Amino acid sequence: MFSSASSWLPQARLDPLHLDWLTTAGIEVAILRLDQIDPLISGNKWFKLTEHLKAADQAGAKGIISLGGAHSNHLHALAAAGKRFGFATVGLLRGHPQPTPTVNDLQAFGMQLHWLGYGGYRARNEAGFWEPWQARYPDLVAVPEGGGGMPGAKGCVQLKALACRQLNDLGWTDYDAWWLACGTGTTLAGLVMAEAGEHPVYGALAVPDDHGVAQQVERILAQAGVNHSSYELFDASRGGFAKVDSTLLEFIEQTEQASGTPLEPLYTGKALLALKQQVEAGKFTPGTRLIFIHTGGLQGRRGFSSET
Ligand SMILES: Cc1ncc(COP(=O)(O)O)c(C=O)c1O
Structure with a gap:
């Protein structure tokens, strides 16, 4: 019953992301397009x-x-x-x-x-x-x-290999860190497990601090027996989960026009805007290479405009 599901190994492209604020700061970003793995079963x-x-x-x-x-x-x-x-x-x-x-x-x-x-x-x-x-x-x-918890995180360990197979195509021999949106922190925990301290993983929180994401990540890492971990969480929620403001919506529109990458306002839009803020605050030195994960969610934005 589940055997055909377990033999499906989706591929996701790792594409360069060209945006003027990245160029100005001398930061290179590649985007792992999990949103494109399938028309229906999309994202992380x-x-x-x-x-x-x-x-x-x-x-x-x-x-x-x-x-x-x-x-x-x-x-x-x-x-x-x-x-x-x-x-x-x-x-x-x-x-x-x-x-x-x-x-x-x-x-x-x-x-x-x-x-x-x-x-x-x-x-x-x-x-x-x-x-x-x-x-x-x-x-x-x-x-x-x-889909949270330990099994969810374990399934996300493979994301590292999925991206690393394609570094050559970008002309990269290595990368410096990951950047992705967090809801429960499960996907981030999977990457931290895959990295075992080698490269840091930065999580942009789509939910407020009191949602216990850090505790959830720590629980999973403790269960997995991960001794070397390097990750950091940033508040990207902009006042609450699913709270949307004009700065965010304008940023998404400009980014979509400039890069051709579709984003949605709950996770990927907020995560990329939080990255821009960190880049502009000088968090990364020029020459830094980051992998940004497009975690999907585009189906959810269909109903969103009528809700807000
Ligand atoms: C589109 C999208 N991106 C990111 C996330 C966050 O993933 P996680 O819960 O593993 O932190 C979710 C779900 O929560 C999501 O639907």
């Missing part, structure tokens, strides 16, 4: 799912049950993967039924949806939350929100 989500799918396969499960919001990139990728590879998917949604483009896709992909309201969704981290769902769907394996 696939990598965060692979180990969960392996575990489900080993457990003899028939599918996956997971949670997210009405614009969730995670549920979107999961539902698309279920349809593509033939396993069942169930989504537990935050709030009350609303027909966003994402929700319409989830239904079209065959995901069974349950709306938990807001209070019901807040209970997702309480002990016993999963019990009734596991009783109702005994053949499904539960995956935490966003």
Whole structure:
């Protein structure tokens, strides 16, 4: 059931990113286009799912049950993967039924949806939350929100090799650091595990400080037994998750026009703007080479303009 999923090894291009503020500072950036790995199963989500799918396969499960919001990139990728590879998917949604483009896709992909309201969704981290769902769907394996945790991070370890295979094409023999958006910190933790202290990983927080990203990263690294780690988190949330302002929207528009790279305002747009601020504040010396990960999320922006 999951075997065709585990044999799919997507490739992502590593392209030079030319922007005037990078040129002025003498910084080179290559962008790892995870948004392009597949028209439907896009971004870091696939990598965060692979180990969960392996575990489900080993457990003899028939599918996956997971949670997210009405614009969730995670549920979107999961539902698309279920349809593509033939396993069942169930989504537990935050709030009350609303027909966003994402929700319409989830239904079209065959995901069974349950709306938990807001209070019901807040209970997702309480002990016993999963019990009734596991009783109702005994053949499904539960995956935490966003595909997070240790299995999610383990699946992201391969991102380093994916990028490194292409350094030659850029004329690079090495790079200095990674830069990426963080929601739960799972993708960042996977890269820190892959690097084992060799190159630092910089995370631009799409959520406010009190979301416990640093603690989550530390938990995963401790579980993985990583002794040498080098990473730093920057507040990129601009006042809160999904808070959008005119500076951000103008930056995204200018960047898309100048580079042809599509961005969305929740993760990748905020992460690149936070990088610009750090570059302009002199965080990196001229000659620095960075890999910026495009973590996808473009499907989520379809419903966003009508929400804000
Ligand atoms: C588009 C996008 N980028 C980045 C992230 C952050 O990934 P992580 O939760 O692994 O930090 C997410 C999900 O949370 C996302 O949907």
